[in-house]
Structures are given as C-alpha cells and as structure tokens.
Amino acid sequence: MEEYLARIGPADEAAMAVATQRQQLLTKPAGSLGVLEDLSIRVAGMTGAVVPSPAVVTVFAADHGVHAQGVSPWPQEVTAAMLANFAGGGAAVNAFATNNRVDVRVVDVGVASDVDELDIVHAKVRPGTRDLSVGPALTADEVHAAITVGFELADKLVLDGYRCLLTGDMGIANTTASAALIATFTGATADQVTGRGTGIDDATLAHKTSVVEAALVLHEVPATDPLKALAAYGGLEHAALTGYILGAAANRIPVILDGVIAGAAALVAQALHPSSIDYCVAGHRSAEPGHAVALKALGLQPLVDLDLRLGEGTGAVLAYPILTCAVRALAEMATFESAGITAA
Amino acid sequence: MEEYLARIGPADEAAMAVATQRQQLLTKPAGSLGVLEDLSIRVAGMTGAVVPSPAVVTVFAADHGVHAQGVSPWPQEVTAAMLANFAGGGAAVNAFATNNRVDVRVVDVGVASDVDELDIVHAKVRPGTRDLSVGPALTADEVHAAITVGFELADKLVLDGYRCLLTGDMGIANTTASAALIATFTGATADQVTGRGTGIDDATLAHKTSVVEAALVLHEVPATDPLKALAAYGGLEHAALTGYILGAAANRIPVILDGVIAGAAALVAQALHPSSIDYCVAGHRSAEPGHAVALKALGLQPLVDLDLRLGEGTGAVLAYPILTCAVRALAEMATFESAGITAA
Numbered sequence A, B: 001m002e003e004y005l006a007r008i009g010p011a012d013e014a015a016m017a018v019a020t021q022r023q024q025l026l027t028k029p030a031g032s033l034g035v036l037e038d039l040s041i042r043v044a045g046m047t048g049a050v051v052p053s054p055a056v057v058t059v060f061a062a063d064h065g066v067h068a069q070g071v072s073p074w075p076q077e078v079t080a081a082m083l084a085n086f087a088g089g090g091a092a093v094n095a096f097a098t099n100n101r102v103d104v105r106v107v108d109v110g111v112a113s114d115v116d117e118l119d120i121v122h123a124k125v126r127p128g129t130r131d132l133s134v135g136p137a138l139t140a141d142e143v144h145a146a147i148t149v150g151f152e153l154a155d156k157l158v159l160d161g162y163r164c165l166l167t168g169d170m171g172i173a174n175t176t177a178s179a180a181l182i183a184t185f186t187g188a189t190a191d192q193v194t195g196r197g198t199g200i201d202d203a204t205l206a207h208k209t210s211v212v213e214a215a216l217v218l219h220e221v222p223a224t225d226p227l228k229a230l231a232a233y234g235g236l237e238h239a240a241l242t243g244y245i246l247g248a249a250a251n252r253i254p255v256i257l258d259g260v261i262a263g264a265a266a267l268v269a270q271a272l273h274p275s276s277i278d279y280c281v282a283g284h285r286s287a288e289p290g291h292a293v294a295l296k297a298l299g300l301q302p303l304v305d306l307d308l309r310l311g312e313g314t315g316a317v318l319a320y321p322i323l324t325c326a327v328r329a330l331a332e333m334a335t336f337e338s339a340g341i342t343a344a
Helices: A002-006 A013-025 A035-047 A065-069 A077-088 A092-099 A140-159 A174-186 A202-219 A226-233 A236-250 A260-272 A274-279 A289-298 A314-332 B002-006 B013-025 B035-047 B065-069 B077-088 B092-099 B140-159 B174-186 B202-219 B226-233 B236-250 B260-272 B274-279 B289-298 B314-332
Strands: A055-062 A102-110 A164-170 A255-257 A280-282 B055-062 B102-110 B164-170 B255-257 B280-282
Touching: A002 A236, A013 A035, A013 A314, A035 A274, A035 A280, A035 A314, A055 A077, A055 A092, A055 A140, A055 A236, A055 A314, A065 A202, A077 A102, A077 A164, A092 A102, A092 A314, A092 B314, A102 A140, A102 A236, A140 A164, A140 A226, A140 A236, A164 A236, A164 A260, A164 A314, A174 A202, A174 A226, A174 A236, A174 A260, A174 A289, A202 A226, A226 A236, A226 A260, A236 A255, A236 A260, A236 A274, A255 A260, A255 A314, A260 A274, A260 A280, A260 A289, A274 A280, A280 A289, A280 A314, A314 B092, A314 B314, B002 B236, B013 B035, B013 B314, B035 B274, B035 B280, B035 B314, B055 B077, B055 B092, B055 B140, B055 B236, B055 B314, B065 B202, B077 B102, B077 B164, B092 B102, B092 B314, B102 B140, B102 B236, B140 B164, B140 B226, B140 B236, B164 B236, B164 B260, B164 B314, B174 B202, B174 B226, B174 B236, B174 B260, B174 B289, B202 B226, B226 B236, B226 B260, B236 B255, B236 B260, B236 B274, B236 B280, B255 B260, B255 B314, B260 B274, B260 B280, B260 B289, B274 B280, B280 B289, B280 B314
Parallel strands: A055 A102, A055 A164, A164 A255, A255 A280, B055 B102, B055 B164, B164 B255, B255 B280
Antiparallel strands: none
C-alpha cells in the first residue's frame, strides 16, 4: 500500500498555468466553453494538453453478503448473469462503449458464483463479501488483495497504451455498501445517502436505510481509517476501484468516475491520498442520493446529469467524449494571433 | 413555403410505442437509463431504432445591421474572420466535430463582407440585415430566400446520406435578434431574454436590453405571424436555420439544436408547423438567459448543461454522442429473455 501511495503526486500546477493562459488566446470569447475550459486545464495538470485516448472502462464485479438482508429485489445470481451479458456485448455499457470508442474490460473480483468459463479477467479474492450487517465484510488481507487487483490492472492498462481509465461496476446490493462508505467519509446520515438503487419500493428503502444505519453503529469506523471502512462494509469491487483510482493517479492518467459506487471508492482513495482526486473526473451525477453527497465531498462537478442509475460504467462512458472534446479544443484550436483575428 | 410545410408530419406514435415496449425488455432496471430512454423513444418516432449516423453540423453565418447600435464589443468583421477559421479547421466547432465524427458545413447566408474566396457554401441572400432598431431587418422575399437556403440544404444533406443534422451559427450581434424573436413567441420581456452574448459588461447589457425592448414596441409582431417576425428582426441565419429545421422534419431526420440562436429559429419553425419540433433535440442549455425561455416554450430538455455560450454548433456537437448512445442502447442491447436473465 505504501509503495502505491508513494507513486502519487499532485497535478502539475505549471502545466495548468500554461493551459489557463492558452485558453485566453484561443479563437473564442474568454470563458465561452464554460466547464470544458476548466476540465481541459485539469487534464493539462494530469497529462498535459494531449487528448486522453485510447480509453478503457473496467467493470469490477462482486457480490455482497448483505444481500441476505433483502436490500434488493434482484437475485444475487444476476451479478454473474450480467457478467455473461457484458462478455457477450449485450449490456448498456457495451452499446455505449462501442458508440464512444471505449474498450471494455470485465473483472471478477468477488462474484459469489463460478464464472470461470467467461472470457473476462479472473481475479476473484473471495466469492462475495460477508454480511456487513452482522460483522466485517472483509478481512484486512482481503481488502489489500482487492486493492492490488485494481491498482495492478491500472498499471497494466497504461502499459497496454490506454491513456484514460473509466470506472464501471456490477454487484447486486452494492449501493448498500456504497451508502455506508459515503456516510463514513462525509458524516452524512444513513437516510441522506441510501437510495433506491436499481429501483425498490418505499418499504424496502426504509428497510435498506435501517440496515445501513445499524451497520454504521455496529462498525463505528472513523473517517480517518479508510482500510478499516473497506473491511467493515466492502465491497470487493469498491476496494478494487479504490486501487484502480490510485493506479490512474500514480500513472498521471485521468480516471472518469461513473456513479455512486465509484464515488464511494473515490472517497476511500481521497482518505488514503488526497492528491489522487486530482486525477478524477466525475462522469455524471446518478439519481442515487448518496452520489451527490460524495461528489460534494470530492469537490467534483459532474459532466452529465441525465437521471441515469444503471451503473456498469454507463455514465463514465457517456461523459468520455465531453472530456476529449475539452482537451482537443485546448490542443487544436487556433489562437486569435494565428487566425489573424482582432479580439474584443 | 406551403410546399415545405406540406411535407412535415408528426412523429410515428406506433414506432414510439414499440420502442417504449422494447425499453422494458432490455437488460437493465426499467427507467435506469433516465433521459436517454425517452430520447431513444423520440428518435424511434422520427426514424425508427436506427443509429442516426453520419451526422453533419451546418454553421449558418450572417451579419446584423443592429450591430451599429453597439450591442456587441466585437467588430462585425469577426464574422468573416471566423468563417475563415472554420474553413481552416481552427475553431472550437472543428475540434469538437473531429472528436465526435461529425462533418462540418459552413454557409454564408448573409455575411456583410466578401468571403467569396473561402471554400464554403455560398448562398448570400444579402450582405447583412438592415438595422432592426430603425425598421424591418429583411423584406418578405429575403426571408423566403433564406428559409429556402436552409430547407434545400437539409434536403441535399439527406440525399448525400446524412441521417442527423446539427445546427450551428455565426454572426456578431445575433443574440440581439434572437432575444427579440424569443420575446415575440414566448411573451417574455426583453430583460428576461437578453443576455451577455459573447460577454458584455453591465452597461452594454442594459443598452442591449433597451434596444430589444424598443424594437419589440416598434415592430409589434404578433406570435401568430412568424414570417413577419423574421422580417422584423432577422437574422438571415435565423431564417436559414428555420428552413433547415423544417427540412430535417420533412425528411424525418433528427436535428440537434445548438444554443439560443437555434432556439429562436425553432420557435419560428414551431409557429410555422408545430410537428417540426417532434424532430428537434435540444443539444444543450446555453448560459444565455433567453435559451432556457425558448427551450421551455419548445418543450425540450437539454442534454448538456455545462455553461457553454460560444455558439458555432459546439453544444449540438457535444450532445451528438449522447443521442447515438441512447439509440444504440435501444437498438443493440440484449433483452432479459435473450440473455437468459430473470428480471426482478
């Protein structure tokens, strides 16, 4: 862990100053590209004014012991079934990724059932977490192993040539663990961060909220102990995503966060090394209430806000062309001087 | 004109019903793609569940006599200079279009100066409008000629194989004409729809607002006379965009609207034939206050909301991959049945 964190440094302020200066010279009224100007300056601080391409979305999949508490209407087997769907190209993230020229990787970091026959990355730490409502979801060793999966995959993807990493996730009941993590790091209450996930009724939402509330009392993890928080609540995909975000930061590569699961993992990464958030771009704001709470604590502004609540990385993939447009404008636009135009 | 309007019919409700049904069968929780599900259903009503590709953004450029009233800090010559910049590939819309695989067409429909040497579409109706603050900006014949430019270009682009049309515009002072048009069709006051355009100070904004207010009193055009409104206020690019939107609708092709200029033109199109708006997608919401007023009257929800206020078609091009992602998900995703997954 120390070795990973030692590789992370802050964004390059000199490069950001150069980019800020260049934005003033381009053939457009100053500020008229709005949020995209700030975004291009942030990316310059990560990697310079180079379009972050090619890109890959990694869908980390795992199951959750707390599913036994009836927090989701979907059977746990859906996690594995959706992995087969990803592998077959039939899911929403596949359609979006094809459309936006993003490659897709799928990683089993802790699916409960056997998915050995699928053509995906096999890195199962254990078959699902333990039930967070009765005890720690993971051991410290399991947390470390899952973080390592994410970090080392990020390293490998950058070696393979990728210059932008996107987060994806799949795991029935994973909004429950996300809610507990977000409450831990932001101080929000269970009812502020617990949502309907894939779509649950009022009674199930009330029950899910009480499960999160009781778990926060049971584990009593301080915001200063991020590894203990991952052990208490899981999930394995959250831990792997934490490693993946840290890995992107270590490689000075932008990482586009998807929804509430990635937001929870980014809060863990922030607690481990605040500079890691310099490399995070919020792809979208999901309809899940905890996500807005997480984004506020991370200080990130979402690029897309279209009521998506699917996960899989769909929001991150949807935002990817906005990121590349922002950087491409900074890199490729003419200046007033080069175009021979007198500015106002 | 009648001939154009006769070719426009409403969206295909049967195709929309089929798309609505199919959205329920796809491998995702119902509704979890949020706004993108509605968008895919709307496009199905235009063209069926076919990804609207290839796409082209057409930048209609023209000048404005009201520029003489000091409503913009930019010299009128910037319109022609930016046309050269578009032709040379150095503008923001070029960078975005390259990034998102959208072709760019540039049309001189009324630039004040001579741009004959540029490799663009030459369809100048007249060199800029007359000053709307002292009399009608255009004659009825000029309005008709500019609408024809837009409509016939839409026809030609569809013949050339394009399946999605995007609006772009360039014209120093064109937010002034837009404000007058939006006030005419929505009943909003001048101060509700007049904004800072490319970026003006408080004093210039107050002056610009008073110019719009006085023009509304001078011309007194009722919302029921859209052609008279175009004659009163211009601009030539607004009239051409009106024709382009009507042409997209006549060809049952989606047209992605950029910002406040396109919003004003779409209000004219709506007044001429309400069904034309069935084919309009709001690319983004610009920072210009009149744009939100126009979108509300059009009943359109913007896909991107990132404080852009540049024009050129940048907001439409930015939104294009969101549109294609939405349609591709509907067209290509597996159903629960085909993927062998039991729904919740």
